[in-house]
Amino acid sequence: MFLTLFGLLVAVAVASFVIGRSRSVSLAGNNYAAMHSLPGYHGSWLALTTVGIPLLILIVWSIAAPNVLRQMLIGQFGAQLGASSAAQLDGFWRDIQALAFGGTPGIRDAVRTEAAGVLASRQWVSTGLMIAAMAAAGIGGFMYGFGAIAPAFRARHRVEAAVKVFLAVSATIAILTTIGIVVSLITESMRFFSLVSPIDFLFGLTWTPQQMAFRADQVGGTAAFGFIPLLTGTLLITFIAMIVAAPLGIMAAVYLSDYATPQVRAVGKPVLEILAGIPTVVYGFFAALTVAPFIRNTGHALGLEVASESALAAGVVMGIMIVPFVSSLSDDVINAVPQSLRDGSAGLGATKSETIRKVVLPAALPGIVSALVLAVSRAMGETMIVVMAAGLAANLTLNPLEAVTTVTVQIGTLLTGDQEFDSPKTLAAFGLGLVLFVVTLSLNLVALRVVNKYREQYD
């Protein structure tokens, strides 16, 4: 229903655009200069006045009507139902919807069948009212808009104002979504912290949420929610990844921008960017099946004790994964350093490598740092590679040859499968998410400060 009406509105909008435009053309006659706005603006104006309010009615009504209907029906039949818990009412509402509009109801009884009949008829009334309101608003809007079209009418200003509102609404939606996510993260974390002390969480050295007792009578183990092993695991793997990605990425970028011939560059850059398009799960099994055994075998040959899943394997593969982030962005900023600076340096007798080390890279530093920060955020948020290559054991260690786990992996593990949403085990995921968010955010802020302090600004 919604889609049909929406499609209809689009058709009406196109039609009124054409009508408005031709009205404007006929008013202008041969003298276009007499009209304040171009015919296209008059068309857009008429489309907006005709469709704008009906569209608003459609959206608001479609969101509000089900809730209103639900309230009406529960008010009418709730007493007969004898049920009052939120879950039972939800079930009742699902059942009568299924009976009224097709579907498989959970329970079919006399009350529900009657309620479904009422719901179906009210739904018709509601839809009828909505269409009537839309039609009235549309016709009224069309008449008003059509009447307003005149040589002196400032259609362009009106249309541009409407576009501005539309853009502002888009930006607001994006910002509100972000705020919503952060707020829900914080409130859920608060629930977690009411069950587990923040001190234990932030400074605890053991992470064993699996040992939670499931039932009150169960002889449960001692669940511990110490966050430190996860943080060290995350930082260790991120650090290894950056040791691989930063030099490889920056040197690849320098080669591509300053040494490669145009032909090599034309091929090399896209190929490098393909790396960024490989799904991380593919990197994951590459890490688990190729790199981890290789590291273990090499380690054994050297007489080292290496776990079959190691932080090193995950870190190295993750480093390879983020090379294109570093190289592609760095390549762009290195290319943006003006040729005149390179010429100036060469004109003083500097070699190419001196020019790059002492002039080009310092000038490109802010961009390179932001590329690195992006890569770090990417590495910290990465889950799949770690699950497959570094394991799930929350060891508190800085030895890259042992199995470790990361914050994101634990979030994934805690929320996989059937879980109760009020146990600390599940809520811990939100706590972890919040801390990860804070860590990444502060990293970004610090990097931003560093860049602003040390940037060498060329005009």
Add this chain to the structure above:
Amino acid sequence: MNSLPTFQTTATQSTAPVAAARPKITGRNVNVFYGEKHAIKDVNVDIPERSVMAFIGPSGCGKSTFLRCINRMNDTISICRVTGNINIDEQDIYDRDLDVVQLRARVGMVFQKPNPFPKSIYENVAYGPRIHGLVKSKTDLDEIVETSLKKASLWNEVKDRLQESGTGLSGGQQQRLCIARAIAVSPEVILMDEPCSALDPIATAKIEELIDELKQNFTIVIVTHSMQQAARVSQRTAFFHLGILVEEGATDQIFTNPSDTRTRDYITGRFG
């Protein structure tokens, strides 16, 4: 109709016999090709030591291309090919054994648009001496920076803010900073590619004054679009047209009594 405009020329050239100076740079049968395009055709020129030589001519005539041959800046353009001989102190600069990096240390360059590095004023000047290992101590470096800035008559304006960014200076100051940067490596020759085209008249006057002082120590070759500027600063002038060196001679002779009609037409403003 054809009377020549009067250009003020510097007093020195009327008294000093220019031709007597030893040629620092000689070009013989120089040809430059950009791919298929023949940009410079059989240019022969002698550039005397410790004097200013101006290259004039309409846009695209090859004067900048020829200038960039003298320190082999054209090497960076892959499709560019140079034939013939350019000698500095009788040494062929296109010789296989010659290191282009050392050549550029001997032949400094100042560009059309001021291009200071995004570093401090001090670091801009210290850049060349550092990469060439010309200094042993910080005091030596300080001294080179100070003398270079003094020679570029910028010292008094910047001595209290040597650690500020070079890009924060005005256009004219930036260009003098670039000249100081070039002087700091003690080159023998300084090439200037329209050094004043991005500057206002006052900054231009300062640069011209500076060029006049620098010629006591350096051989200067300047490309310019301003004939007044060529007349004011140079002792010899070469007129390029369509890749050909049409006429070359003492500046006052070129501007008062050119032998070629194309030169006459150009300096009287008939074309270009």
